[in-house]
Amino acid sequence: MGSVRLIARLDIKAPNLIKGVRLEGLRKIGDPNVFARRYYEAGADEILYMDIVASLYERNSLADIVERSTRDVFVPMTVGGGIRSLEDAKVLLRAGADKVAINTAAVKRPELITEMARYFGSQCVVLSIEGKSAGPGRWEAYTDNGREHTGLDAVEWAKRGAELGAGEILVTSVDREGTRKGFDIALTRAVSRAVSVPVIASGGMGTVEHLVEAVKDGDADAVAMADCLHYDRLSLPDIRAGALEAGLSVRTV
Amino acid sequence: MNGAKVTIVDYGVGNLLSVRRALEHCGAAVVLTDDPHVIAASDRLVLPGVGAYGDCMAELMRRELVEPVLGYVRTGRPMLGICVGMQILLDESEEFGRHEGLGLIPGKVQAIPGTAADGTPHKIPHIGWTPLRPPGGRNDDAWSGSIFRDVEPGAAAYFVHSYTAAPADDSHRLADCDYNGRRISAAIRRDNVVGTQFHPEKSGALGLRLLASFLKS
Numbered sequence: 001m002g003s004v005r006l007i008a009r010l011d012i013k014a015p016n017l018i019k020g021v022r023l024e025g026l027r028k029i030g031d032p033n034v035f036a037r038r039y040y041e042a043g044a045d046e047i048l049y050m051d052i053v054a055s056l057y058e059r060n061s062l063a064d065i066v067e068r069s070t071r072d073v074f075v076p077m078t079v080g081g082g083i084r085s086l087e088d089a090k091v092l093l094r095a096g097a098d099k100v101a102i103n104t105a106a107v108k109r110p111e112l113i114t115e116m117a118r119y120f121g122s123q124c125v126v127l128s129i130e131g132k133s134a135g136p137g138r139w140e141a142y143t144d145n146g147r148e149h150t151g152l153d154a155v156e157w158a159k160r161g162a163e164l165g166a167g168e169i170l171v172t173s174v175d176r177e178g179t180r181k182g183f184d185i186a187l188t189r190a191v192s193r194a195v196s197v198p199v200i201a202s203g204g205m206g207t208v209e210h211l212v213e214a215v216k217d218g219d220a221d222a223v224a225m226a227d228c229l230h231y232d233r234l235s236l237p238d239i240r241a242g243a244l245e246a247g248l249s250v251r252t253v
Numbered sequence: 254m255n256g257a258k259v260t261i262v263d264y265g266v267g268n269l270l271s272v273r274r275a276l277e278h279c280g281a282a283v284v285l286t287d288d289p290h291v292i293a294a295s296d297r298l299v300l301p302g303v304g305a306y307g308d309c310m311a312e313l314m315r316r317e318l319v320e321p322v323l324g325y326v327r328t329g330r331p332m333l334g335i336c337v338g339m340q341i342l343l344d345e346s347e348e349f350g351r352h353e354g355l356g357l358i359p360g361k362v363q364a365i366p367g368t369a370a371d372g373t374p375h376k377i378p379h380i381g382w383t384p385l386r387p388p389g390g391r392n393d394d395a396w397s398g399s400i401f402r403d404v405e406p407g408a409a410a411y412f413v414h415s416y417t418a419a420p421a422d423d424s425h426r427l428a429d430c431d432y433n434g435r436r437i438s439a440a441i442r443r444d445n446v447v448g449t450q451f452h453p454e455k456s457g458a459l460g461l462r463l464l465a466s467f468l469k470s
Contacts (some may be wrong), residue, residue, distance in 0.1 A: 001433070003379045004411065017374045040457070043380055070274040076411060078457045096270045098413075098455065121304060123413045127278075167378065196376060251382040251409045253457070 002196050003249045004215050007046040008039035008229055009202060012081070014061055018229050021178035022146060026052070029230050033068045037102035039229060040073040042236035043253035047077045048170075048200075048224055050128075051102070051230060054082025054144055062096040070096035079169075081126050085112075086119055092202075093120065101126040101170055104143040104171070107150045110164055117165025122197075127166035128155050131187050132174040139187050146174035155190045162195040169195055173203035178227060180206030188218030198223055206235065206244030217246055259466040260284045260295035262322065262338075264312050266303050272335065275454035278380035279465045298325055302337030306346040306362060306416065308353060309337050316374045321354065321359035326357060332446050333400075339441065339448025340418055340419065348416050358443045360420035370434025379417075381430045382409040383451075384391065385439050385459075388426040399427055399442060400466035408459045418450060 010017050010032050010163035029035070036144050047069065051062040051109050066079055073243040078083035079092045080101025089100045100120075106113050106127060116125045130146050131139035139154035150157075158169045171191050188201040201214040202224035214220040228234040243250045259276050260267055263285040271282050276299070284291060288397035292298065300322065302309045304322030313319050324330055341354040342423070345363035356364070369375040384407045388462045396402070412430070418438040420426055429446065440449045453460035 002379075002383060005381055032437075043457075049311075052271070070271050071278070072456060074271075074275055074461060075457050076276070093268050094270065096268065096274070098271075121378075123380055123415075167380070196374065198376060198380060221376075250405065252384075 002221070003251045004220070004243060005007065005045040005113065006243075007048050007200060007222055007223040007224040008036070008236075008249065009043040009048040009226040010082045011226065012049055012051045012062060012065060014051065015110055017230065019178065019230055020172055023053065024145070032065050034136045035230065036069050037069055039236065040075055043240060044099040044236055045077060045240070046252055047073055047223070048191040049077065049079045050082025057094065061146065063091050066092060066097050067095040069234055072107060075090050078126055080126065082174070086115060089116055090119065090233055093124070099124050099126050099127040099168070105131065106161065107141065107152065110160065113161055113164040113166050116119055117167070122165050124165035125166050126168045127158065127161035128170040128172065129161075129191070130172050130174050131184070133142060137186065137190070142174055146177070152203065162197045163223050166197060168200065170199045170200045170202055176204030177202070182210040183214040183218060183220070185213055185218040188214055188220050192219035198222060206233070208246070211239065211243060212246040212248060257281045258284070259295045259299055259468065260263065260286055260291060260297065261290065261299045261301060262318065263287050264311055264316050264318055266301070266309050268303070268419055269301055272299060272301055272454045275461060275464055276468070279461055279463065279469050280340070283336075284315060287316050287318060289318065292318070292321045292325050296330065297470070298330070298332040300332060300334040300341070302335065302339070302341060304337065306337055306340055306348045306354070307352040309341055310352055313341075317341055323355065323357070326446055329445050331467065333467050334446070334448035336414065336450065338454060339381065339450050341445040342441065342446060342448045343418055344418065346416060357446050358420055358425050358441055358448070359422055362416050362418050365417050365437065366435055367417060375433045378413060378415040380413050381411070381438065382436070383407045383430040383439075385428045385430055385433060387425065388429045392409070393443065395424070395427055400447060400463050400470060401428060401440070403462045403466055404459055410449070410453070410456040410459055412437075412451045414450055417465075418448070459466065
């Protein structure tokens with residue numbers, strides 16, 4: 001198994017970096033480019049920009065933010081939020097994104113995953129799933145920041161998405177997001193066991209132990225962290241050191 | 254190195270902005286071109302490449318850039334191939350049928366085995382940060398005499414690929430890495446031509462150090 005990737009997640013409502021709890025009650029935090037640069041310099045393995053209002057073609061949009069980040073972020077950038085077509089994905093890849101994450105558009109038209117994988121390669125296509133508990137051992141996939149039902153079983157959807165060509169699955173727990181109570185380990189594990197592509201656990205990181213659990217018990221290949229970084233509760237060097245101490249393989253920076 | 258001039262061969266494959274910005278960050282003056290004359294007059298050449306091997310070669314041929322690139326290399330000036338731009342330095346690839354490459358470094362490009370060395374299935378593509386090592390061990394002269402000289406063995410670079418270069422001659426291996434027990438050629442070199450399978454422009458400080466060394470070469 002490779003190194004666990006530490007991903008700094010920045011939720012964007014252009015032009016601001018924002019953060020909520022369970023994807024709601026959003027607060028402005030600051031300039032996303034400034035934060036992205038700070039996380040890059042602190043050793044983030046990857047940057048994840050998620051536009052929560054899908055402003056792709058507006059002025060000062062997500063694409064502009066990504067484009068600016070190519071000046072001072074030299075690790076991979078994944079970008080999601082409002083991507084509906086190959087053309088949308090091209091705009092972001094041209095702006096400097098390495099991967100695009102899709103959710104709503106893939107739910108509406110799953111073939112889009114295959115079309116994107118054929119065109120850009122699977123490694124460029126991340127299927128983003130917002131999973132919310134629907135009873136013991138069951139999660140439903142949601143869209144629009146945990147607001148819209150899809151009727152899809154999150155684990156089945158992940159499996160199908162990988163079969164259709166997604167190169168990576170980003171699993172955000174709507175229940176845990178912004179709570180600092182730890183990742184939804186059962187959800188992460190269920191998805192990891194269902195697919196052979198890498199899985200990114202997202203939502204709920206409050207301590208280094210949460211990260212260790214997500215990897216050891218949840219089989220996550222990568223973890224996304226947001227408010228623990230934004231509010232300076234944890235630093236990337238400390239997280240990296242803690243992960244190493246717990247026996248995880250992480251990149252030496 | 255301030256003001257070092259670099260030409261990126263822009264042949265319509267993939268996004269060159271990140272490579273450009275990383276080189277600029279290292280102080281380079283960057284030109285993107287598909288003009289054979291500009292290529293011929295370059296101080297340093299970067300050959301990027303993304304997507305399928307066959308598509309990259311087809312696009313180089315369609316734009317009649319194969320001969321200009323080979324001509325540039327014959328002058329002895331430095332060239333750096335990145336990702337598929339590294340793979341096409343070799344003779345051929347078996348990705349989606351057999352495709353001929355530039356033949357600058359003997360060898361071919363093959364699929365990464367679908368199983369780890371212990372026979373268990375592993376994830377393809379190989380995506381992520383993987384530590385680099387000198388093929389000849391710590392006191393590898395090729396490594397220390399190359400753009401890797403400022404890179405600490407064991408430092409990780411960012412990879413995204415399903416196919417891997419297999420140089421025919423071990424002396425052309427500049428850096429290796431290990432993917433679940435499978436030997437991956439991370440960088441190759443023959444004379445003035447260097448190729449990296451990983452993306453230096455996405456490999457953080459390590460990548461920037463490599464690019465800075467390339468600008469001094």
